[in-house]
Structure formats: structure tokens, C-alpha cells
Amino acid sequence: MKQERIRADLAIIGAGSAGLSVAAGAAQLGLSVVLFERGEMGGDCLNYGCVPSKALIAAADAAHAAREARALGVGVSDVTVDFPAVMARVHKVIAEIAPIDSQERFEGLGVRVVRETARFKDRRTVESESVKVTARKVVIAAGSRAAAPPIPGLDTVPYLTNESLFELTALPEHLIVLGGGPIGVELGQAFRRLGARVTIVEAMTLLSKEDSDAAAVVLDQLEADGVTLLAGHKVVRIEPGPVVVAEGPQGEVRIAGSHLLVAVGRTPSLKDLNLEAAGVAHDKGGITTNAALRTSNPRVFAIGDIAGRGQFTHLAGAHAGLFVRRALFASPINADRLVVPRVTYSDPELAAVGLTEAQARAQHGDAIKVLVSPFADNDRAQAEGDTRGFGKLVLSAKGQILGATLVGARAGDHLAVWTQAMTTRLKLSNLTGVIAPYPTRGEINKRLAGQFYTPTLFSPGVRRLVSVLKRLA
Ligand SMILES: Cc1cc2nc3c(=O)[nH]c(=O)nc-3n(C[C@H](O)[C@H](O)[C@H](O)COP(=O)(O)OP(=O)(O)OC[C@H]3O[C@@H](n4cnc5c(N)ncnc54)[C@H](O)[C@@H]3O)c2cc1C
Ligand SMILES: NC(=O)c1ccc[n+]([C@@H]2O[C@H](COP(=O)([O-])OP(=O)(O)OC[C@H]3O[C@@H](n4cnc5c(N)ncnc54)[C@H](O)[C@@H]3O)[C@@H](O)[C@H]2O)c1
16 A cells, blocks of 8 residues: 655653543644554553443442441342443443544644554654654654563463453353452452452462552452452463462462453563664663653654653653653653552552652651551541551651652542642642641541641640740730
8 A cells, every 4th residue: 555645743652541641732733643443542541441441340349338238237138230231331432532532633633643553754753554654753652562471381372461451251160360469459449349269379479569568558459359469479380271380489370260350560562663763762661751751763752651651640640741841842841750640440449659767768768757647547448447548657757748649538638638649849838738628537637737846736845835825914
């Protein structure tokens, strides 16, 4: 097929969260944009990631709440899960959100959408089967896919990844999940609550990137739900069945399941891009970028998962916003300084921003302050009969916020205060002066901030001052 030659201000590879955000911004600012997408518009988040997983979790949590309602004095008998109906709803949610990411919408904004695989031809040309685009700037937003670890036998059994899991129409009898990161934990708990037996096999520690005390709260709940957790189990081979053979602290274990989900991290989608032709440096973590998200080829930028700076939709969106500011308004940007919150949507949720306590100790030694407030001290949590979890604030000796972790019901929604405080470099005193509505779980944030001042407020010096003022008043 003869290729159509196109000149454009911007060529974007990938119509996921990152690429779409750039395309929308650039097109609305009047740039000519060509957007390549070889799969579904919307990428991972809409089709195989955030959206379907959260829709599935909503059903799982509803089933769990119904089973647990008796503790609140509400009897619910005969809780059943209609798995095909759950999955049909998952796809309905995707379909409801899809128009915002659709080819039609982007074409309506003036973007030329090419539904083909893109590759570099040279340093400033991107081509696909039908077009050859010479662009002033190129944005690589090609994302990541589930990593397939080199485990003997894995290639001999059918296995699920996030791209095939949501196509299931029957509930697995026993789902074995390889990997205890956010994907393994969120989906493992959801499938258990929907009625499957679930075993999570983790080579190291589950939720290892998070505060270990907070992770323990989530893992306790998973075990209470009946999920089998095998931490410190290195998978040595997979046999048909599937049977996972792993080496653990007590020797070899064999786990026979009905389905296998591989969730052991992500691989950047570098293959097919022909990055060598463009002089774009990369390694196994992704494309190498500087703080301005520029690659080793000054015309080419990399954003989102493929930039190897973290794998979150909100980070992809933030990268897109930075790129638009830099490329179109010539504003200075610094992707190294982004304050990026993270939430694992387990029940309870584990939400964090900045450093964990362990990371802060590694960087600052023991000259840090750690303040903890349990949800058991929060009246709303008491009223709801759900006092699991706590808030933890990690501060420098001078009271600068280094990180915050919340674990508990809807923790993700309540983390925003700390993300905002760290982004805008608020002082703790700014937070103690804010009135939090009573009774809300969010009061935990004010309580955490207040704890920093408690020793000073009730110190002997202040008590003496108050007694003097009392006499003068
Ligand atoms: C199960 C799961 C749950 C998740 N849940 C959350 C969550 O709750 N919150 C959160 O913030 N993040 C979540 N994530 C992560 C989130 O999905 C990603 O961080 C986000 O999708 C990254 O967006 P992106 O645009 O960088 O890449 P992608 O969404 O992967 O988009 C890249 C696109 O590029 C296309 N492409 C690749 N190569 C080419 C090529 N050569 N030519 C043309 N097109 C190409 C791909 O087809 C794809 O559509 C989850 C991920 C998974 C897997
Ligand atoms: N709520 C969210 O925002 C959300 C949800 C899901 C995914 N994500 C994003 O997607 C990324 C990928 O998630 P993930 O859970 O796949 O990856 P991950 O890298 O966070 O966790 C993978 C886990 O698998 C383990 N592992 C690696 N090889 C193994 C093996 N052979 N056998 C057993 N265990 C093994 C690792 O030790 C690790 O604990 C996350 O880091 C996150 O950025 C975000």
C-alpha cells in the first residue's frame, strides 16, 4: 500500500491516558496532530485496567457488604453472585466511558487518528502501514503490558493477564495469582469476594512498595476473606493444570488451580517502535527521559507508563499536562518534582503520597517524626463499625511533610489533603487551622497534623503561661 505523506506539528504514538490527554490539549490549541493507536482507544486504563478493575471491585465489595451486614443488625439472606451479570456490567461501564476516548470525539477535535501500529522511520518521521508523518515533535505514549516472567512451563499453559481477565464469563473455581503487587491484591480480593478460591503467590513481600504496617492491615483483611497468601514463594515451574510449583520457606509447594493470572509487573511497549532509527535511548524500565520528559532525541518526548517513571493514569495525565506546557507555552517543567499519590483499591484502601516511614529513615536517618492516628479513634469509623487501619504522617525534624499513608475505608479519597499539602508545600499549621466536618473519616488528617503540636501545646512552659494569663484576664 502506498503511504500517504503527512506533515504535522505533533505525532503521538498511543491513545491511552497519556496520548489522549496530549492530543486533546494540542488539538484544542490549534496544532495539527496525528494520533496512532493499534488497539482500543483509551488504552489500558479504560479497557483492561483501572475502569474494569474498579467496576469488578464495586461488585465484589457489594457482595462482601451484604455478607457482613449482619454485624450492623441488618440480615441479608442468600447472597448470590451472578458472575456473567457482574462481567456484563463491567463492560457496560467501559462502554459508558468510551465515548470520551473515542476516535469520533478526537476526530471532532481535529485530530487525525490512525488505527495502525506506528514505528520510527528516522529521527523525525513516524510511519505506519498507510501513513508517513514528518512531525515537528513526537510524543511516545505507547504504555506498558503485563510482563511475562521467564518461568519454565509458563508458555505451555494458558494464562490470564489484565488484557484477558475481563473477558471471563464464568467464575474461576480456583484462581492462582502470580504477584502480590496492586494488581494481584486488588483482583485477588475481588475474585475471592465474588466466590472464587484465590491463592496469591508472591516471590518477595506483598505490597512491598508500601508502608509495611499499612500493608499488614490490607493483608489481614485478605486472609480474613479467605485468600491464601504465599509470600516469599519463588515460582520454579508451571505444569499443565495449571499447577504452580514454588519454593517457599518450608520447601516446595504445589498449588493446583483452575486459572492462572500473571500480575508480576509491567513491561514497557518498546517493541515495534524502532527506537534505534530515531536515536531514542531506552532500557528495560522504559524510555530514558530528562526532567522535561525529553528523550535522547530532542524532538521526541516520552510520557506515561513507557517513560518508566511510575504507572498510574493520573501520572500519565500529569505528564501530558507538563508536555503541553513545555512544548506549546515554552514553560519550564520538571517531571522529577511531581508529587504523585498512589492508591491500592483493596478493602481497606491503602493510599500514600511521598515517602514511607522506611524510605524516610533510609534517606534522613532517625531524625524524622512519625505520627500515627488509628481509625479506632475516629467517631465516624466507630459509627460505621469499621475501625480498620490508621493514618501515618512522616515529617522531618522541622515538621516538613515527607510522606503520608492512610489505610482504611475510602482512604484514597482522604489522601488528597496530604497530596495538596506536599504539592503546595503547606505547613502543618495550615492544616490544623482548617475545620473538618464532624463526623468524617477525614478528621483523621487534622488529628495527625495536630499531634505535631500536642507536645508543645501541653508543655510545662505553655501551662505556666496560661496560668499567668488566667490571673491577668
Ligand atoms: C489491572 C490494572 C489496574 C489499574 N488500575 C489503576 C488505577 O486504579 N489507577 C491508576 O492510576 N492506574 C491504574 N493502572 C495503571 C494505568 O492503567 C496505566 O498507568 C495507564 O493506562 C498508562 O497510560 P498510558 O497512556 O501511558 O499507556 P496505555 O494505557 O498502555 O496506552 C498506550 C497505548 O499505546 C498503544 N500502542 C503501543 N504501541 C503502539 C504502537 N507502536 N503503535 C500504535 N499504538 C501503540 C497501545 O495499544 C495502548 O492503547 C492499572 C493498570 C492495570 C493493568
Ligand atoms: N490502584 C492503582 O493505582 C493500580 C492498580 C493496579 C496497577 N497499577 C499500576 O500497575 C503497576 C503494575 O502492577 P503489578 O501489581 O503487576 O506490579 P508490581 O511490580 O507492583 O508488583 C508485582 C509483584 O510481583 C512479584 N513478582 C515478580 N516476579 C514474580 C514471580 N515470578 N513470582 C511471584 N511473584 C513475582 C514482585 O515481587 C511484586 O511484588 C503498579 O506498579 C501500579 O503502578 C496501579
